[in-house]
Amino acid sequence: MSSSGFTTCLWFDGRAEEAADYYLSVFKDGTIGRIGRYTDAGPGEPGSVMVVEFEINGQKFIGLNGGPQFTFSEAISFQIHCADEAEADYYHAELTKDGGEESDCGWVKDRFGLSWQVIPPGAIDLIGDHDPERAARATAAMLKMKKLDVAEMRRAADGFSG
Template identity: 40%
Template sequence: MKKIIFITTIFTFLTMSCSNLNKKEKNDDSSKDNIVKNDSIKSSENMIEQKITPCIWVETTDAKEVIDYYLSIFKDGKMKEHHQYKNPPEAGGGNFETAIIEIAGMELSILAAGPFFKFNESVSFVINTKDQKETDYYWDALTANGGQEGSCGWCKDKYGLSWQIVPVEYFDLINSNNPKVREKALKNTLTQKKIILSELK
């Protein structure tokens, strides 16, 4: 049963990106049966110039909740597309939602299709922060309300997605031509959760 739902969900999500090329088909009564609601401000004219778009499968069927959460953290973000779907009876029924948001200049696809898969640290998003203040902001925002602190600049948000919050100056320290600078930065990183630059210099 999970396999059928998974295949149906993936198929619907992939075909969603072609919706702008088939506007006439949206008036077909048969397609209306499976699509509950579409909130979309996306068109071929305003699509982001991004060849590869990460997609995250969250353990909820409420994509709007996920959108609101990430846009509360990334203040310059915006929702570009939101869709609600009904699984057909042969796929077990039930609803799921998809969305596309833009955060920090990156387009991110959201698949809110229920608790079938969990995140792990094998995939993480790196936020390159400009200074300690911005590092503190993202760290605090992502670890609050159910998030989790990790080690060496790693943390998880409330959905379990892993993030690395890294000041750009950190890379200068660990790649310094001075071996003493490199060694101190790397050694002290191992003792930290959130990256604190002043302790690495």
């Protein structure tokens, strides 16, 4: 295997360049790379964008304009491990605006239908606590949430309600 790691290919229906620009507006550490265009060989319109390479937060992606045959599902998601609550608030807000939507347990879908898990610091530690009863209480609290509230998860883990 090459030492250059993995590249995630994301399938879009004609909106790959728009998506890449959007992700670079949300994640400030990013760049656009090469843009490949369809030729007379098809299957897309000659000159239209076929693929766009981009990188965000050190992760390489290719946006492919493959057509309407495939769409995203929650079976694949990207986790965003946030440095603090403000960062979690930022990503939750940015990814749900303009047609995005929040889901359960800190998951959101962006306007392209791609799923993200916005994880504030401490959340994973609480649901993975070495004390199974604390972990169960934190998990039960988390399962009732849309956006994760670590303070509330901690109160639940400690045995305090509401």
